[in-house]
Amino acid sequence: xxxxTGIVSWKDLALGCxxxxxGSSAELKTGDWRSQRPVTDYEKxxxxxxxxxxxxxxxxTQNEMGFYQPNxxxxxxxxxxxxxxxxxxxxxxxxxx
Amino acid sequence: xAKRVGIEVSLAVSEAVKLANVDVVAAYxxxxxxxxxxxxxxxxxxxHLDAEFIPVESEHSAMSTCCGSSAAGxxxxxxxxxxxxxxxxxxxxxxxxxxxPIVMTVANRSLSGPISIWNDHSDMMMxxxxxxxxxxxxNGQEAFDLTLHAFRVAExxxxxxxxxxxxxxxxxxxxxxxxxxxxxxxxxxxxxxYQPQMRLDPENPVSIGPVGMPEVYTEAKKAQDExxxxxxxVIIEAWQEFGDLFGRYYKPVETYRTDGAETLxxxxxxxxxxxxxxxxxxxxxxxxxxLVRVRLFRPFPFEEFLAAVRGAKQIAVMDRALGLNGxxxxxxxxxxxxxxxxxxxxxxxxxxxxxxxRDVTIENFVEMADGVEAAAADALRSGYTIINVRE
Numbered sequence: 001x002x003x004x005t006g007i008v009s010w011k012d013l014a015l016g017c018x019x020x021x022x023g024s025s026a027e028l029k030t031g032d033w034r035s036q037r038p039v040t041d042y043e044k045x046x047x048x049x050x051x052x053x054x055x056x057x058x059x060x061t062q063n064e065m066g067f068y069q070p071n072x073x074x075x076x077x078x079x080x081x082x083x084x085x086x087x088x089x090x091x092x093x094x095x096x097x
Numbered sequence: 098x099a100k101r102v103g104i105e106v107s108l109a110v111s112e113a114v115k116l117a118n119v120d121v122v123a124a125y126x127x128x129x130x131x132x133x134x135x136x137x138x139x140x141x142x143x144x145h146l147d148a149e150f151i152p153v154e155s156e157h158s159a160m161s162t163c164c165g166s167s168a169a170g171x172x173x174x175x176x177x178x179x180x181x182x183x184x185x186x187x188x189x190x191x192x193x194x195x196x197x198p199i200v201m202t203v204a205n206r207s208l209s210g211p212i213s214i215w216n217d218h219s220d221m222m223m224x225x226x227x228x229x230x231x232x233x234x235x236n237g238q239e240a241f242d243l244t245l246h247a248f249r250v251a252e253x254x255x256x257x258x259x260x261x262x263x264x265x266x267x268x269x270x271x272x273x274x275x276x277x278x279x280x281x282x283x284x285x286x287x288x289x290x291y292q293p294q295m296r297l298d299p300e301n302p303v304s305i306g307p308v309g310m311p312e313v314y315t316e317a318k319k320a321q322d323e324x325x326x327x328x329x330x331v332i333i334e335a336w337q338e339f340g341d342l343f344g345r346y347y348k349p350v351e352t353y354r355t356d357g358a359e360t361l362x363x364x365x366x367x368x369x370x371x372x373x374x375x376x377x378x379x380x381x382x383x384x385x386x387x388l389v390r391v392r393l394f395r396p397f398p399f400e401e402f403l404a405a406v407r408g409a410k411q412i413a414v415m416d417r418a419l420g421l422n423g424x425x426x427x428x429x430x431x432x433x434x435x436x437x438x439x440x441x442x443x444x445x446x447x448x449x450x451x452x453x454x455r456d457v458t459i460e461n462f463v464e465m466a467d468g469v470e471a472a473a474a475d476a477l478r479s480g481y482t483i484i485n486v487r488e
Binding site: 005006008009010014017020 | 303316
C-alpha cells in the first residue's frame with residue numbers, strides 16, 4: 001500500500017483487504033485535510049502534557065526541554081488540544097496555504 | 098474402496114464433511130438442515146471426527162464463529178436453511194470479502210411469510226449476491242460429491258472464497274438414496290490438507306477485516322469480483338479431476354436431449370430429474386423438447402449456458418422463487434441478461450413453480466413447454482406465469 005495516502009491498485013491489495021504489516025497506520029498521512037492548525041505559545045505552556053494525552057492522533061511528542069510539539073503529518077486540526085489546554089497556551093489558526 | 102449404501106442424503110453430506118476431515122463445525126439446527134449437523138455432532142462426540150463442534154446460539158453466531166476459525170487457518174463447515182441463512186447473511190457478505198474458504202450446505206427452504214418450512218429456492222436467491230460460489234445438487238450422490246468439490250474449490254490458492262452447496266430441503270435432505278460413499282484414501286487423493294494463504298498467527302500479526310475508506314473500498318470490491326469471476330476455471334478443473342478419479346463428471350451447465358430441440362426447459366436442483374422424465378415423455382410424443390440444468394449458479398456460467406441453449410427457438414425457465422415486482426424469477430432474469438447480446442435470441446417465458454414444497458409434476462413441465470411455444474407463436478410480450486396457482 002502506498003505510504004501516506006493508502007491509495008493503491010486493486011491488484012496490490014492483500015488477500016481480503018487485510019493489513020499485513022503491523023503498525024502501518026503510522027505511515028498514513030492523516031493530516032492532509034486540516035483547515036486549522038494548533039499553535040502553542042511556549043511562554044504560557046506549563047508542560048502538563050494534556051495536549052499529548054487528549055490528542056486522538058498521537059500528534060504531540062515531548063522534546064528535551066519538556067515542551068510538547070505537534071507533528072503536522074498527523075494533525076487533523078480537531079482542536080481538542082486547544083480546548084483541553086489548562087493554560088490556554090494553544091490557539092487554532094487558519095491554514096493559509 | 099468406495100461403498101454404495103442406502104443412506105439419508107443429509108447423513109451422506111455429513112459423511113462427506115467427515116471425510117473432508119474438517120477442523121471446526123459451528124452450526125445451529127434448523128429444519129430441514131437439522132439432520133446434517135445433528136449427525137456431525139454425533140460423529141464428533143463419538144470420536145469418529147476429530148473436530149471442534151461448536152453449538153452456537155444463533156446462525157449469526159454460527160457464521161461469525163466460522164469466520165474466526167477459518168481466519169485462524171481451520172477447515173471450517175456449517176449448514177443452514179432459509180430463516181437461519183437470513184439471520185447469518187450479514188456475516189456471509191463478510192466471509193466472502195475476507196476471502197475465507199468456508200463451506201456451507203444450504204438445505205433450500207422457502208422464506209417466511211407465510212411461515213413455511215418447505216422446499217423452494219428463496220434462500221438460494223436471497224444469498225445470490227453474497228459473493229459465495231454456489232453449486233446446486235440434483236440428487237443425493239451429487240450432494241455428497243459437490244460437498245467434497247466445495248472444499249477443494251474454496252481452499253484452492255487461486256480461489257479462496259466460501260462455497261455454498263445447495264440441496265433441496267426434504268426432497269433431497271430427508272430421502273434415502275443409494276449413494277456411493279468414497280473411502281478416506283480416495284478423498285485424501287482428491288482433497289489435500291488445507292494450506293492457508295494467510296491466517297491469524299501471533300508470530301506474524303495481520304489485521305483481517307479493517308475499515309475500508311472510500312479510497313480503498315472500490316478497489317477491495319473489484320479484487321473480490323475478479324476473484325469470483327476467476328474461480329470458474331478452477332471449479333471446472335476440480336470437477337474434471339473428480340470425474341477422472343471417481344468416474345462421475347460434472348459441468349457448470351448440463352444438457353439432456355437438447356440435440357435438435359426447438360424448445361428448452363431450464364431448471365436447477367432436484368426437480369431437474371422430474372423434468373428429464375417429462376422430456377422423455379414429450380420426445381416420445383414427437384415433440385422437440387430438451388432440458389438445460391444449471392449446476393453452477395455463482396459465478397454464473399454465461400459461456401456454457403449460451404452454448405447449451407444455442408439454436409433453440411424458445412426457452413421456458415423455471416424459477417423456484419419469485420422476484421417480487423421485478424422482471425421475473427431470479428434465474429429467468431439471469432438467463433435473459435445472458436442472451437441479450439446474442440444476435441439471435443430465443444423467445445423466453447418464465448414459470449414460477451414449486452414454491453414452498455408445492456408439487457411440480459411431469460404434466461406441469463409439459464404445460465411449460467407447450468406454454469412457451471404458444472406464447473412464442475402469439476409473440477406475447479415476455480413475462481412470467483405462476484404455475485399451479487388457484488384462481
